[in-house]
Amino acid sequence: NFRKQKRPPFPPGPKPWPIIGNSLQLPLRKPWLAFTEWGKKYNSQILYANALGQHLVILTDVEDAIELLEKRSSNYSDRLQSQFVLRMGWTWNTALLPYGELWRQHRRIAQEWYRKQAVARHLPLMDAHSKNFLRTLFATPDHFIEHCEVFASAFIMDLVYGYKLKGHADPIHSTAQRAIAELTQAMQPGALALDTFPVLFKILPWLPGWNKFEKWLAGCRELTSRMRDYPFALVEEDIRQGVENPSLVRDMLEKFEANNFGFEDNNHNVLSGIAATSFAGGVETSSVTLETFFLALATHPEVQKKAQAEILRVIGDDRLPTSEDRPSLPYIDAIFSETLRWQPLFPGGIPRTTVRDDVYKGYFIPRGAIVLPNVWSMTRNEAVYPEPEVFRPERYLTPDGRLDDGLPILSFGFGRRACAGKHLARESIWLVMARLLATFSISQARDAVTGREITPETVEYTTALAPHPKPFKCRIEPNGLATRLFNDA
Numbered sequence: 001n002f003r004k005q006k007r008p009p010f011p012p013g014p015k016p017w018p019i020i021g022n023s024l025q026l027p028l029r030k031p032w033l034a035f036t037e038w039g040k041k042y043n044s045q046i047l048y049a050n051a052l053g054q055h056l057v058i059l060t061d062v063e064d065a066i067e068l069l070e071k072r073s074s075n076y077s078d079r080l081q082s083q084f085v086l087r088m089g090w091t092w093n094t095a096l097l098p099y100g101e102l103w104r105q106h107r108r109i110a111q112e113w114y115r116k117q118a119v120a121r122h123l124p125l126m127d128a129h130s131k132n133f134l135r136t137l138f139a140t141p142d143h144f145i146e147h148c149e150v151f152a153s154a155f156i157m158d159l160v161y162g163y164k165l166k167g168h169a170d171p172i173h174s175t176a177q178r179a180i181a182e183l184t185q186a187m188q189p190g191a192l193a194l195d196t197f198p199v200l201f202k203i204l205p206w207l208p209g210w211n212k213f214e215k216w217l218a219g220c221r222e223l224t225s226r227m228r229d230y231p232f233a234l235v236e237e238d239i240r241q242g243v244e245n246p247s248l249v250r251d252m253l254e255k256f257e258a259n260n261f262g263f264e265d266n267n268h269n270v271l272s273g274i275a276a277t278s279f280a281g282g283v284e285t286s287s288v289t290l291e292t293f294f295l296a297l298a299t300h301p302e303v304q305k306k307a308q309a310e311i312l313r314v315i316g317d318d319r320l321p322t323s324e325d326r327p328s329l330p331y332i333d334a335i336f337s338e339t340l341r342w343q344p345l346f347p348g349g350i351p352r353t354t355v356r357d358d359v360y361k362g363y364f365i366p367r368g369a370i371v372l373p374n375v376w377s378m379t380r381n382e383a384v385y386p387e388p389e390v391f392r393p394e395r396y397l398t399p400d401g402r403l404d405d406g407l408p409i410l411s412f413g414f415g416r417r418a419c420a421g422k423h424l425a426r427e428s429i430w431l432v433m434a435r436l437l438a439t440f441s442i443s444q445a446r447d448a449v450t451g452r453e454i455t456p457e458t459v460e461y462t463t464a465l466a467p468h469p470k471p472f473k474c475r476i477e478p479n480g481l482a483t484r485l486f487n488d489a
């Protein structure tokens with residue numbers, strides 16, 4: 001027990017103030033940028049800060065993230081239980097559950113649905129939804145951001161619940177979008193300050209304005225429970241009515257019926273939880289990846305040309321690429337990886353907490369510490385990714401043009417709690433990317449306000465946990481194949 005002996009030092013970091021520690025030095029906006037600077041300033045890959053007694057350990061190098069979050073994952077797979085987020089109703093989100101039996105039950109279903117071998121079963125739906133995406137893009141190219149959102153949402157809703165989304169205004173889509181927007185706001189460091197002082201939840205109710213806050217929390221709870229329960233109830237209703245409508249939830253309900261799956265009376269909660277987490281975790285992530293892809297294509301014509309030449313060489317110009325073509329189109333896979341590196345989805349990582357005290361590289365990492373894999377610094381490591389701000393898919397190819405599987409996709413996280421949907425995400429987004437490249441050409445447009453051409457520097461990303469690009473324009477022109485396929489649609 002390190003606490004009883006003289007313990008090793010904490011990792012380097014800014015000098016703490018008495019009592020408040022580093023609270024005032026912790027960056028509130030885009031903390032991943034400041035932590036990257038701290039790494040240089042304190043000349044250390046592992047950093048430490050303390051906010052009113054809450055230990056914070058920041059990992060800026062991929063080797064340390066793999067060593068701790070993967071190899072020592074029994075100690076580094078827990079999540080902070082934020083009172084604030086729980087009071088918003090997010091009690092069922094797989095990604096936020098404590099590391100324990102309930103999480104294991106969720107993960108077991110996720111594995112059954114989304115492990116690599118299972119994803120092949122979902123190819124027909126990917127095929128249909130990616131074609132729908134192209135069709136809507138052909139009809140209204142200026143609304144490409146909305147089409148990315150609707151594609152991601154419609155595909156997952158169909159797969160998980162057999163629900164046919166009715167466009168952007170569909171209440172299921174908008175309810176979920178609102179619930180998720182509130183969550184990503186709430187997971188900002190400033191808002192989480194409430195968790196640093198749990199006592200505030202006892203004091204604040206005495207203050208004016210608290211009622212308003214309580215009302216807002218109740219509204220969030222209403223949104224999150226509607227998001228989880230409404231589509232689930234539709235599946236149950238279909239089964240009752242004898243309506244044939246295949247989906248992952250229905251499939252699992254039938255399995256429960258046949259052999260109770262070992263979760264006893266908890267079955268339904270686990271199932272509705274992982275089903276709604278698929279939506280909460282899969283929609284915004286997939287659509288933001290596609291939006292960034294549009295930005296990358298519009299501002300890197302040489303990448304687009306090379307990708308289109310690959311498609312032309314391998315499959316010609318008279319049909320759409322399919323998932324079977326994926327092994328012969330490695331450059332498109334490299335574009336997928338580079339998109340997630342260039343603008344990582346969770347640049348500051350999703351915080352973990354430790355279960356026990358640990359010592360690593362001579363530093364003390366206490367029990368209950370928040371551990372942040374600072375993906376931004378890892379993707380900016382010039383030794384691995386020279387000129388890291390440049391969008392260059394070739395980083396992910398071997399010199400003879402094959403996909404280099406030695407480079408991990410850091411945006412999916414690490415170890416046992418890494419993204420459970422990563423194979424599904426990769427396969428479905430790859431298909432949209434390949435098909436978009438086969439049917440449209442994307443180029444720079446002028447900003448409506450400034451009149452200047454859009455560049456990566458002028459498109460700002462929001463500061464949320466999962467930043468997304470602020471609306472931008474690009475020129476989207478169909479080619480002959482798109483016109484043949486969609487002209488009469």
Ligand code: HEM
Pocket residue numbers: 094095096107110114156277278279281282283285286289345346350411412413414415416417418419420421422424425
């Ligand atoms: C580009 C798309 C996606 C990205 C970048 C992404 C990223 C992430 C990250 C960073 C985590 C936390 C990992 C960690 O703590 O180490 C996570 C967790 C998770 N993701 Fe994804 N995700 C994506 C798409 C999806 C999709 C499509 C699904 C399901 C349909 C999904 C389901 C989940 C689930 C269930 C978890 C919780 C895992 C757990 O706590 O055990 N994700 N994702």
